[in-house]
Amino acid sequence: MLGSFALPKQSRLPDVCQRLQEELQSSLIEFRNGLMASQGALSMNVYKKDNEFLIRLELPGVSAEDIEVDVAGDQVRITVERMAPEQKDGENLKQERPFGRLQREMQFATPIDTSKTVASYERGVLELKLVMAEDLAPKRIPVKPR
Amino acid sequence: MSELQKMTDPQESNCDVQQIPETTHQIMTRPRTDIRETDQAYLLQADMPGIDESSAEVTVEKKVLTIRGTTRPFAPEGFENVYKESDQRLYERIFRLPEEVDPTSLEATVKNGVLTVTLPKRREAQPVRIQVNAG
The missing domain is CATH 2.60.40.790 (Immunoglobulin-like)
Structure with missing residues:
Protein backbone atom coordinates (compact mmCIF):
# COMPACT_ATOMS: atom_id res chain seq x y z
CA MET A 1 0.00 0.00 0.00
CA LEU A 2 2.99 2.28 0.22
CA GLY A 3 2.67 3.15 -3.47
CA SER A 4 -0.73 4.76 -3.01
CA PHE A 5 0.84 7.67 -1.13
CA ALA A 6 2.48 8.80 -4.33
CA LEU A 7 -0.84 9.08 -6.16
CA PRO A 8 -2.44 12.52 -6.42
CA LYS A 9 -5.35 13.10 -4.12
CA GLN A 10 -8.59 12.40 -5.93
CA SER A 11 -11.89 13.94 -5.04
CA ARG A 12 -14.61 11.46 -4.23
CA LEU A 13 -17.32 13.88 -5.24
CA PRO A 14 -19.06 13.19 -8.53
CA ASP A 15 -18.42 15.60 -11.41
CA VAL A 16 -21.75 17.34 -10.96
CA CYS A 17 -20.97 18.25 -7.36
CA GLN A 18 -17.56 19.49 -8.36
CA ARG A 19 -19.08 21.68 -11.03
CA LEU A 20 -21.63 23.01 -8.58
CA GLN A 21 -18.78 23.82 -6.23
CA GLU A 22 -16.90 25.61 -9.02
CA GLU A 23 -19.99 27.61 -10.03
CA LEU A 24 -20.58 28.64 -6.43
CA GLN A 25 -16.96 29.63 -6.13
CA SER A 26 -17.07 31.71 -9.32
CA SER A 27 -20.32 33.41 -8.31
CA LEU A 28 -18.74 34.32 -4.97
CA ILE A 29 -15.77 35.79 -6.82
CA GLU A 30 -18.17 37.72 -9.10
CA PHE A 31 -19.96 39.04 -6.01
CA ARG A 32 -16.71 40.07 -4.39
CA ASN A 33 -15.58 41.69 -7.66
CA GLY A 34 -18.75 43.75 -7.59
CA LEU A 35 -17.92 44.90 -4.08
CA MET A 36 -14.31 45.59 -4.96
CA ALA A 37 -15.27 47.37 -8.15
CA SER A 38 -17.51 49.70 -6.15
CA GLN A 39 -14.37 50.59 -4.20
CA GLY A 40 -12.36 51.16 -7.34
CA ALA A 41 -10.48 47.87 -7.65
CA LEU A 42 -10.90 46.00 -10.87
CA GLU A 86 -13.98 67.31 -17.80
CA GLN A 87 -17.52 68.55 -17.42
CA LYS A 88 -18.16 71.36 -19.80
CA ASP A 89 -21.90 71.50 -20.06
CA GLY A 90 -24.78 69.15 -19.67
CA GLU A 91 -26.21 67.08 -16.89
CA ASN A 92 -25.18 63.66 -15.60
CA LEU A 93 -28.05 61.20 -15.84
CA LYS A 94 -26.13 58.13 -14.75
CA GLN A 95 -22.77 57.77 -13.03
CA GLU A 96 -21.56 54.25 -12.39
CA ARG A 97 -17.93 54.31 -13.43
CA PRO A 98 -15.33 54.59 -10.68
CA MET B 1 -21.73 -1.75 -1.45
CA SER B 2 -22.81 0.58 1.32
CA GLU B 3 -25.43 3.29 0.83
CA LEU B 4 -22.82 6.03 1.16
CA GLN B 5 -20.69 4.54 -1.57
CA LYS B 6 -23.71 4.34 -3.84
CA MET B 7 -24.34 8.04 -3.32
CA THR B 8 -20.81 9.15 -4.06
CA ASP B 9 -20.10 6.85 -6.99
CA PRO B 10 -21.26 8.59 -10.18
CA GLN B 11 -21.42 5.32 -12.12
CA GLU B 12 -23.96 3.85 -9.73
CA SER B 13 -26.30 6.80 -9.45
CA ASN B 14 -29.22 6.64 -11.84
CA CYS B 15 -29.90 10.33 -11.46
CA ASP B 16 -29.93 12.09 -14.87
CA VAL B 17 -28.19 15.28 -13.72
CA GLN B 18 -25.15 13.66 -15.33
CA GLN B 19 -26.55 14.70 -18.67
CA ILE B 20 -26.38 18.44 -18.02
CA PRO B 21 -24.20 19.99 -20.71
CA GLU B 22 -20.85 21.41 -19.64
CA THR B 23 -21.96 25.02 -19.86
CA THR B 24 -25.61 25.82 -19.41
CA HIS B 25 -25.26 29.57 -19.54
CA GLN B 26 -22.79 32.33 -20.30
CA ILE B 27 -21.96 34.87 -17.67
CA MET B 28 -22.71 38.28 -19.14
CA THR B 29 -21.04 41.37 -17.75
CA ARG B 30 -23.15 44.50 -17.52
CA PRO B 31 -20.66 47.27 -18.24
CA ARG B 32 -20.66 50.21 -15.83
CA THR B 33 -21.96 53.19 -17.75
CA ASP B 34 -22.08 56.98 -17.42
CA ILE B 35 -24.70 58.95 -19.35
CA ARG B 36 -24.58 62.71 -19.82
CA GLU B 37 -27.13 64.89 -21.51
CA THR B 38 -26.28 68.10 -23.30
CA ASP B 39 -28.47 70.36 -25.43
CA GLN B 40 -27.38 68.63 -28.63
CA ALA B 41 -26.89 65.01 -27.64
CA TYR B 42 -26.71 62.23 -25.10
CA LEU B 43 -23.23 60.92 -24.37
CA LEU B 44 -22.89 57.35 -23.18
CA GLN B 45 -19.61 55.96 -21.86
CA ALA B 46 -19.20 52.33 -20.85
CA ASP B 47 -16.21 50.62 -19.24
CA MET B 48 -15.45 47.55 -21.31
CA PRO B 49 -11.80 46.57 -20.73
CA GLY B 50 -10.39 44.23 -23.35
CA ILE B 51 -12.59 45.59 -26.13
CA ASP B 52 -11.40 47.23 -29.35
CA GLU B 53 -13.16 48.56 -32.44
CA SER B 54 -13.38 45.12 -34.04
CA SER B 55 -14.97 43.41 -31.04
CA ALA B 56 -17.45 46.10 -30.00
CA GLU B 57 -20.96 46.08 -31.41
CA VAL B 58 -23.54 48.85 -31.22
CA THR B 59 -27.01 48.24 -32.62
CA VAL B 60 -30.26 50.18 -32.64
CA GLU B 61 -33.54 48.46 -33.28
CA LYS B 62 -36.95 49.95 -32.63
CA LYS B 63 -35.72 52.62 -30.21
CA VAL B 64 -33.59 50.11 -28.31
CA LEU B 65 -29.84 50.57 -28.15
CA THR B 66 -27.74 47.48 -27.48
CA ILE B 67 -24.04 47.57 -26.76
CA ARG B 68 -22.11 44.33 -26.88
CA GLY B 69 -18.53 43.20 -26.80
CA THR B 70 -16.55 40.03 -26.45
CA THR B 71 -12.96 40.05 -25.30
CA ARG B 72 -10.42 37.79 -26.93
CA PRO B 73 -9.80 34.60 -25.02
CA PHE B 74 -6.48 34.85 -23.21
CA ALA B 75 -4.60 31.59 -22.91
CA PRO B 76 -0.83 32.06 -23.11
CA GLU B 77 1.11 29.00 -24.22
CA GLY B 78 2.29 26.89 -21.32
CA PHE B 79 0.87 29.17 -18.65
CA GLU B 80 -1.51 28.03 -15.97
CA ASN B 81 -4.22 30.29 -14.55
CA VAL B 82 -3.31 30.34 -10.86
CA TYR B 83 -5.61 33.13 -9.71
CA LYS B 84 -8.83 34.14 -11.40
CA GLU B 85 -11.25 36.98 -10.80
CA SER B 86 -12.86 37.11 -14.23
CA ASP B 87 -13.47 34.84 -17.20
CA GLN B 88 -13.48 35.89 -20.83
CA ARG B 89 -15.75 38.92 -20.78
CA LEU B 90 -19.03 38.99 -22.64
CA TYR B 91 -20.43 42.47 -22.27
CA GLU B 92 -24.01 43.35 -22.94
CA ARG B 93 -26.27 46.20 -21.95
CA ILE B 94 -29.54 47.45 -23.36
CA PHE B 95 -30.92 50.99 -23.22
CA ARG B 96 -34.25 52.39 -24.29
CA LEU B 97 -33.77 55.48 -26.41
CA PRO B 98 -35.81 58.60 -25.73
CA GLU B 99 -38.05 59.90 -28.54
CA GLU B 100 -35.84 62.89 -29.31
CA VAL B 101 -32.79 60.80 -30.30
CA ASP B 102 -32.10 60.47 -34.00
CA PRO B 103 -31.15 56.78 -34.38
CA THR B 104 -29.65 57.28 -37.84
CA SER B 105 -26.83 59.58 -36.73
CA LEU B 106 -25.24 57.64 -33.88
CA GLU B 107 -21.48 57.67 -33.46
CA ALA B 108 -19.41 55.18 -31.51
CA THR B 109 -15.72 55.10 -30.62
CA VAL B 110 -13.55 52.85 -28.46
CA LYS B 111 -10.45 54.01 -26.63
CA ASN B 112 -8.54 52.19 -23.90
CA GLY B 113 -11.42 49.85 -23.21
CA VAL B 114 -14.03 52.60 -22.93
CA LEU B 115 -16.88 52.62 -25.43
CA THR B 116 -18.30 56.08 -26.14
CA VAL B 117 -21.60 56.41 -27.98
CA THR B 118 -22.89 59.82 -29.03
CA LEU B 119 -26.64 59.97 -29.54
CA PRO B 120 -27.54 63.28 -31.20
CA LYS B 121 -30.95 64.74 -30.57
CA ARG B 122 -33.28 65.55 -33.44
CA ARG B 123 -33.00 69.09 -34.68
CA GLU B 124 -36.54 69.93 -33.60
CA ALA B 125 -35.82 68.65 -30.09
CA GLN B 126 -32.80 70.92 -29.61
CA PRO B 127 -33.34 74.19 -27.83
CA VAL B 128 -33.27 77.25 -30.06
CA ARG B 129 -32.10 80.63 -28.92
CA ILE B 130 -34.01 83.45 -30.58
CA GLN B 131 -32.30 86.72 -31.13
CA VAL B 132 -34.27 89.47 -29.46
CA ASN B 133 -34.21 92.65 -31.48
CA ALA B 134 -35.01 96.10 -30.28
CA GLY B 135 -38.51 97.03 -31.41
Whole structure:
Protein backbone atom coordinates (compact mmCIF):
# COMPACT_ATOMS: atom_id res chain seq x y z
CA MET A 1 0.00 0.00 0.00
CA LEU A 2 2.99 2.28 0.22
CA GLY A 3 2.67 3.15 -3.47
CA SER A 4 -0.73 4.76 -3.01
CA PHE A 5 0.84 7.67 -1.13
CA ALA A 6 2.48 8.80 -4.33
CA LEU A 7 -0.84 9.08 -6.16
CA PRO A 8 -2.44 12.52 -6.42
CA LYS A 9 -5.35 13.10 -4.12
CA GLN A 10 -8.59 12.40 -5.93
CA SER A 11 -11.89 13.94 -5.04
CA ARG A 12 -14.61 11.46 -4.23
CA LEU A 13 -17.32 13.88 -5.24
CA PRO A 14 -19.06 13.19 -8.53
CA ASP A 15 -18.42 15.60 -11.41
CA VAL A 16 -21.75 17.34 -10.96
CA CYS A 17 -20.97 18.25 -7.36
CA GLN A 18 -17.56 19.49 -8.36
CA ARG A 19 -19.08 21.68 -11.03
CA LEU A 20 -21.63 23.01 -8.58
CA GLN A 21 -18.78 23.82 -6.23
CA GLU A 22 -16.90 25.61 -9.02
CA GLU A 23 -19.99 27.61 -10.03
CA LEU A 24 -20.58 28.64 -6.43
CA GLN A 25 -16.96 29.63 -6.13
CA SER A 26 -17.07 31.71 -9.32
CA SER A 27 -20.32 33.41 -8.31
CA LEU A 28 -18.74 34.32 -4.97
CA ILE A 29 -15.77 35.79 -6.82
CA GLU A 30 -18.17 37.72 -9.10
CA PHE A 31 -19.96 39.04 -6.01
CA ARG A 32 -16.71 40.07 -4.39
CA ASN A 33 -15.58 41.69 -7.66
CA GLY A 34 -18.75 43.75 -7.59
CA LEU A 35 -17.92 44.90 -4.08
CA MET A 36 -14.31 45.59 -4.96
CA ALA A 37 -15.27 47.37 -8.15
CA SER A 38 -17.51 49.70 -6.15
CA GLN A 39 -14.37 50.59 -4.20
CA GLY A 40 -12.36 51.16 -7.34
CA ALA A 41 -10.48 47.87 -7.65
CA LEU A 42 -10.90 46.00 -10.87
CA SER A 43 -10.50 42.37 -11.63
CA MET A 44 -7.17 40.65 -11.95
CA ASN A 45 -6.05 37.29 -13.37
CA VAL A 46 -2.68 35.69 -12.72
CA TYR A 47 -1.00 33.10 -14.95
CA LYS A 48 2.10 31.14 -14.07
CA LYS A 49 4.71 29.19 -15.96
CA ASP A 50 7.77 27.87 -14.13
CA ASN A 51 9.24 31.05 -12.61
CA GLU A 52 7.33 33.49 -14.81
CA PHE A 53 4.13 35.26 -13.88
CA LEU A 54 1.67 37.08 -16.13
CA ILE A 55 -0.71 39.47 -14.44
CA ARG A 56 -3.66 40.97 -16.27
CA LEU A 57 -5.54 43.76 -14.60
CA GLU A 58 -8.59 45.51 -16.04
CA LEU A 59 -8.01 49.26 -16.03
CA PRO A 60 -10.36 50.90 -18.53
CA GLY A 61 -10.08 54.53 -19.53
CA VAL A 62 -6.64 55.52 -18.30
CA SER A 63 -3.53 56.32 -20.28
CA ALA A 64 -0.31 54.33 -20.02
CA GLU A 65 1.52 57.32 -18.44
CA ASP A 66 -0.91 57.34 -15.53
CA ILE A 67 -0.07 53.78 -14.47
CA GLU A 68 2.75 53.32 -11.98
CA VAL A 69 4.18 49.87 -11.42
CA ASP A 70 6.63 49.59 -8.52
CA VAL A 71 8.55 46.40 -7.92
CA ALA A 72 10.59 46.04 -4.75
CA GLY A 73 11.86 42.69 -3.54
CA ASP A 74 8.95 40.31 -3.59
CA GLN A 75 6.30 43.05 -3.70
CA VAL A 76 4.51 44.62 -6.65
CA ARG A 77 2.42 47.73 -6.33
CA ILE A 78 0.20 49.11 -9.08
CA THR A 79 -1.02 52.68 -8.65
CA VAL A 80 -3.38 54.39 -11.07
CA GLU A 81 -5.01 57.77 -11.03
CA ARG A 82 -8.16 57.73 -13.11
CA MET A 83 -9.38 61.22 -13.78
CA ALA A 84 -13.04 61.98 -14.27
CA PRO A 85 -13.71 63.54 -17.69
CA GLU A 86 -13.98 67.31 -17.80
CA GLN A 87 -17.52 68.55 -17.42
CA LYS A 88 -18.16 71.36 -19.80
CA ASP A 89 -21.90 71.50 -20.06
CA GLY A 90 -24.78 69.15 -19.67
CA GLU A 91 -26.21 67.08 -16.89
CA ASN A 92 -25.18 63.66 -15.60
CA LEU A 93 -28.05 61.20 -15.84
CA LYS A 94 -26.13 58.13 -14.75
CA GLN A 95 -22.77 57.77 -13.03
CA GLU A 96 -21.56 54.25 -12.39
CA ARG A 97 -17.93 54.31 -13.43
CA PRO A 98 -15.33 54.59 -10.68
CA PHE A 99 -12.84 57.45 -10.75
CA GLY A 100 -9.98 58.43 -8.51
CA ARG A 101 -6.97 56.64 -7.15
CA LEU A 102 -6.64 52.90 -7.32
CA GLN A 103 -3.94 50.82 -5.72
CA ARG A 104 -3.37 47.10 -5.70
CA GLU A 105 -0.51 45.30 -4.04
CA MET A 106 0.73 41.79 -4.46
CA GLN A 107 3.30 39.76 -2.63
CA PHE A 108 5.15 36.82 -4.12
CA ALA A 109 6.95 33.98 -2.44
CA THR A 110 10.33 34.91 -3.93
CA PRO A 111 11.97 38.19 -5.01
CA ILE A 112 11.30 39.48 -8.52
CA ASP A 113 13.97 40.16 -11.12
CA THR A 114 13.24 43.84 -11.80
CA SER A 115 15.37 43.92 -14.98
CA LYS A 116 13.06 41.40 -16.66
CA THR A 117 9.77 42.97 -15.62
CA VAL A 118 7.71 44.16 -18.58
CA ALA A 119 4.46 46.12 -18.37
CA SER A 120 2.17 46.96 -21.26
CA TYR A 121 -1.24 48.58 -21.56
CA GLU A 122 -3.63 47.82 -24.37
CA ARG A 123 -7.42 47.97 -24.81
CA GLY A 124 -7.89 48.94 -21.18
CA VAL A 125 -6.00 45.97 -19.82
CA LEU A 126 -2.64 46.19 -18.03
CA GLU A 127 -0.40 43.21 -18.65
CA LEU A 128 2.54 42.66 -16.37
CA LYS A 129 5.22 40.06 -16.92
CA LEU A 130 7.27 39.19 -13.89
CA VAL A 131 10.22 36.85 -13.72
CA MET A 132 11.36 35.50 -10.40
CA ALA A 133 15.02 36.12 -9.58
CA GLU A 134 17.01 33.31 -11.14
CA ASP A 135 19.27 32.35 -8.25
CA LEU A 136 16.31 32.12 -5.90
CA ALA A 137 14.00 30.23 -8.23
CA PRO A 138 13.09 26.81 -6.93
CA LYS A 139 15.55 24.22 -8.13
CA ARG A 140 15.26 20.50 -8.29
CA ILE A 141 18.29 18.75 -6.89
CA PRO A 142 19.20 15.59 -8.74
CA VAL A 143 19.74 12.61 -6.51
CA LYS A 144 22.75 10.55 -7.50
CA PRO A 145 23.17 6.94 -6.60
CA ARG A 146 26.30 6.15 -4.65
CA MET B 1 -21.73 -1.75 -1.45
CA SER B 2 -22.81 0.58 1.32
CA GLU B 3 -25.43 3.29 0.83
CA LEU B 4 -22.82 6.03 1.16
CA GLN B 5 -20.69 4.54 -1.57
CA LYS B 6 -23.71 4.34 -3.84
CA MET B 7 -24.34 8.04 -3.32
CA THR B 8 -20.81 9.15 -4.06
CA ASP B 9 -20.10 6.85 -6.99
CA PRO B 10 -21.26 8.59 -10.18
CA GLN B 11 -21.42 5.32 -12.12
CA GLU B 12 -23.96 3.85 -9.73
CA SER B 13 -26.30 6.80 -9.45
CA ASN B 14 -29.22 6.64 -11.84
CA CYS B 15 -29.90 10.33 -11.46
CA ASP B 16 -29.93 12.09 -14.87
CA VAL B 17 -28.19 15.28 -13.72
CA GLN B 18 -25.15 13.66 -15.33
CA GLN B 19 -26.55 14.70 -18.67
CA ILE B 20 -26.38 18.44 -18.02
CA PRO B 21 -24.20 19.99 -20.71
CA GLU B 22 -20.85 21.41 -19.64
CA THR B 23 -21.96 25.02 -19.86
CA THR B 24 -25.61 25.82 -19.41
CA HIS B 25 -25.26 29.57 -19.54
CA GLN B 26 -22.79 32.33 -20.30
CA ILE B 27 -21.96 34.87 -17.67
CA MET B 28 -22.71 38.28 -19.14
CA THR B 29 -21.04 41.37 -17.75
CA ARG B 30 -23.15 44.50 -17.52
CA PRO B 31 -20.66 47.27 -18.24
CA ARG B 32 -20.66 50.21 -15.83
CA THR B 33 -21.96 53.19 -17.75
CA ASP B 34 -22.08 56.98 -17.42
CA ILE B 35 -24.70 58.95 -19.35
CA ARG B 36 -24.58 62.71 -19.82
CA GLU B 37 -27.13 64.89 -21.51
CA THR B 38 -26.28 68.10 -23.30
CA ASP B 39 -28.47 70.36 -25.43
CA GLN B 40 -27.38 68.63 -28.63
CA ALA B 41 -26.89 65.01 -27.64
CA TYR B 42 -26.71 62.23 -25.10
CA LEU B 43 -23.23 60.92 -24.37
CA LEU B 44 -22.89 57.35 -23.18
CA GLN B 45 -19.61 55.96 -21.86
CA ALA B 46 -19.20 52.33 -20.85
CA ASP B 47 -16.21 50.62 -19.24
CA MET B 48 -15.45 47.55 -21.31
CA PRO B 49 -11.80 46.57 -20.73
CA GLY B 50 -10.39 44.23 -23.35
CA ILE B 51 -12.59 45.59 -26.13
CA ASP B 52 -11.40 47.23 -29.35
CA GLU B 53 -13.16 48.56 -32.44
CA SER B 54 -13.38 45.12 -34.04
CA SER B 55 -14.97 43.41 -31.04
CA ALA B 56 -17.45 46.10 -30.00
CA GLU B 57 -20.96 46.08 -31.41
CA VAL B 58 -23.54 48.85 -31.22
CA THR B 59 -27.01 48.24 -32.62
CA VAL B 60 -30.26 50.18 -32.64
CA GLU B 61 -33.54 48.46 -33.28
CA LYS B 62 -36.95 49.95 -32.63
CA LYS B 63 -35.72 52.62 -30.21
CA VAL B 64 -33.59 50.11 -28.31
CA LEU B 65 -29.84 50.57 -28.15
CA THR B 66 -27.74 47.48 -27.48
CA ILE B 67 -24.04 47.57 -26.76
CA ARG B 68 -22.11 44.33 -26.88
CA GLY B 69 -18.53 43.20 -26.80
CA THR B 70 -16.55 40.03 -26.45
CA THR B 71 -12.96 40.05 -25.30
CA ARG B 72 -10.42 37.79 -26.93
CA PRO B 73 -9.80 34.60 -25.02
CA PHE B 74 -6.48 34.85 -23.21
CA ALA B 75 -4.60 31.59 -22.91
CA PRO B 76 -0.83 32.06 -23.11
CA GLU B 77 1.11 29.00 -24.22
CA GLY B 78 2.29 26.89 -21.32
CA PHE B 79 0.87 29.17 -18.65
CA GLU B 80 -1.51 28.03 -15.97
CA ASN B 81 -4.22 30.29 -14.55
CA VAL B 82 -3.31 30.34 -10.86
CA TYR B 83 -5.61 33.13 -9.71
CA LYS B 84 -8.83 34.14 -11.40
CA GLU B 85 -11.25 36.98 -10.80
CA SER B 86 -12.86 37.11 -14.23
CA ASP B 87 -13.47 34.84 -17.20
CA GLN B 88 -13.48 35.89 -20.83
CA ARG B 89 -15.75 38.92 -20.78
CA LEU B 90 -19.03 38.99 -22.64
CA TYR B 91 -20.43 42.47 -22.27
CA GLU B 92 -24.01 43.35 -22.94
CA ARG B 93 -26.27 46.20 -21.95
CA ILE B 94 -29.54 47.45 -23.36
CA PHE B 95 -30.92 50.99 -23.22
CA ARG B 96 -34.25 52.39 -24.29
CA LEU B 97 -33.77 55.48 -26.41
CA PRO B 98 -35.81 58.60 -25.73
CA GLU B 99 -38.05 59.90 -28.54
CA GLU B 100 -35.84 62.89 -29.31
CA VAL B 101 -32.79 60.80 -30.30
CA ASP B 102 -32.10 60.47 -34.00
CA PRO B 103 -31.15 56.78 -34.38
CA THR B 104 -29.65 57.28 -37.84
CA SER B 105 -26.83 59.58 -36.73
CA LEU B 106 -25.24 57.64 -33.88
CA GLU B 107 -21.48 57.67 -33.46
CA ALA B 108 -19.41 55.18 -31.51
CA THR B 109 -15.72 55.10 -30.62
CA VAL B 110 -13.55 52.85 -28.46
CA LYS B 111 -10.45 54.01 -26.63
CA ASN B 112 -8.54 52.19 -23.90
CA GLY B 113 -11.42 49.85 -23.21
CA VAL B 114 -14.03 52.60 -22.93
CA LEU B 115 -16.88 52.62 -25.43
CA THR B 116 -18.30 56.08 -26.14
CA VAL B 117 -21.60 56.41 -27.98
CA THR B 118 -22.89 59.82 -29.03
CA LEU B 119 -26.64 59.97 -29.54
CA PRO B 120 -27.54 63.28 -31.20
CA LYS B 121 -30.95 64.74 -30.57
CA ARG B 122 -33.28 65.55 -33.44
CA ARG B 123 -33.00 69.09 -34.68
CA GLU B 124 -36.54 69.93 -33.60
CA ALA B 125 -35.82 68.65 -30.09
CA GLN B 126 -32.80 70.92 -29.61
CA PRO B 127 -33.34 74.19 -27.83
CA VAL B 128 -33.27 77.25 -30.06
CA ARG B 129 -32.10 80.63 -28.92
CA ILE B 130 -34.01 83.45 -30.58
CA GLN B 131 -32.30 86.72 -31.13
CA VAL B 132 -34.27 89.47 -29.46
CA ASN B 133 -34.21 92.65 -31.48
CA ALA B 134 -35.01 96.10 -30.28
CA GLY B 135 -38.51 97.03 -31.41
